[in-house]
């Protein structure tokens with residue numbers, strides 16, 4: 001039995017039934033927000049009973065916009081580790097630091113949380129093919145879930161997308177179309193292409209309101225792992241800002257259901273070379289202006305124009321009394337090393353939250369008494385060349401036992 005009751009438009013408030021195949025609001029073109037029967041859900045569903053289900057995104061089925069659970073397409077996504085990092089907490093200067101590692105997802109990034117939902121909806125609506133535009137992670141995730149579901153996949157990526165992400169998408173069987181330009185330029189063309197209705201693909205891109213809902217599971221997992229009490233703050237990387245906006249929605253749902261105490265301050269991490277959401281927050285602007293895209297190693301979060309979603313993320317930061325920071329490539333590399341010192345192998349875009357937290361603490365914007373969760377969004381293998389650039393592989397090759405012993409004695 002589904003508790004999903006349909007969508008309302010965040011701008012004109014028009015409402016739509018749960019079985020409609022929708023992207024943006026047909027009346028005004030703004031974003032749609034999924035609604036649920038929270039009163040019935042609170043009556044019927046026991047929060048602690050959910051904990052006995054398998055630890056995936058689908059543990060939270062009643063809070064996801066699915067009508068037919070038989071169509072669920074899963075690779076065991078979600079339920080990723082939330083690791084306490086005391087040494088790093090001391091080094092940064094906060095009371096408690098927790099690292100939520102989405103590198104542990106099936107395709108190695110956060111995207112599996114949302115693509116599992118859109119692949120499920122594609123099956124519900126009867127589409128033969130998944131499609132998306134992507135800085136690489138969404139593409140490889142869509143490709144994997146299409147393979148799992150027995151569907152086709154077509155993905156559009158910037159020409160300079162990291163090789164491992166492109167290779168992964170192709171390896172899963174997707175048709176990859178490389179497009180000259182940066183992500184926001186490609187996003188505008190991709191949305192236009194979908195709008196022509198000349199292709200019969202299920203759009204898993206930034207306009208899909210079903211897909212977003214998968215990101216709420218960040219809130220549910222973090223709340224459950226911390227004993228149903230919200231942390232003081234969550235720091236999340238943002239391109240469009242979907243994850244941040246949806247984590248905020250998830251915590252508000254939990255409060256409404258009476259399942260979790262408190263709300264976190266939502267804080268965004270972006271790259272200094274391309275951080276329109278952080279810039280709008282720092283300047284106190286009501287609306288986000290697109291920026292020129294500068295060069296950064298954090299290619300997955302460098303969205304020059306975060307569009308309608310970016311505004312939702314900015315609203316969530318303000319509503320939660322959160323903060324924003326943009327970080328340089330050197331600060332991102334430092335964060336990658338910080339994470340490596342805790343045994344975590346995270347791509348540059350996935351490490352920006354830790355870099356941003358260090359900066360926010362140094363600026364006095366985050367207090368030393370806070371309990372903070374940083375979300376790490378992608379594996380180091382996803383942008384492997386960047387990591388390889390940061391190490392030196394020894395030229396010397398030893399041969400035979402004597403040389404090996406010699407090298408061992410030099411090291412000891």
Ligand SMILES: Cc1ncc(COP(=O)(O)O)c(C=O)c1O
Nearest residue numbers: 238239240241242243300377378
């Ligand atoms: C590694 C990584 N982190 C963060 C993001 C940001 O996602 P969003 O702003 O859509 O929540 C992306 C998006 O591509 C990503 O690939």
Ligand SMILES: [Zn+2]
Nearest residue numbers: 009012025028
């Ligand atoms: Zn509308």
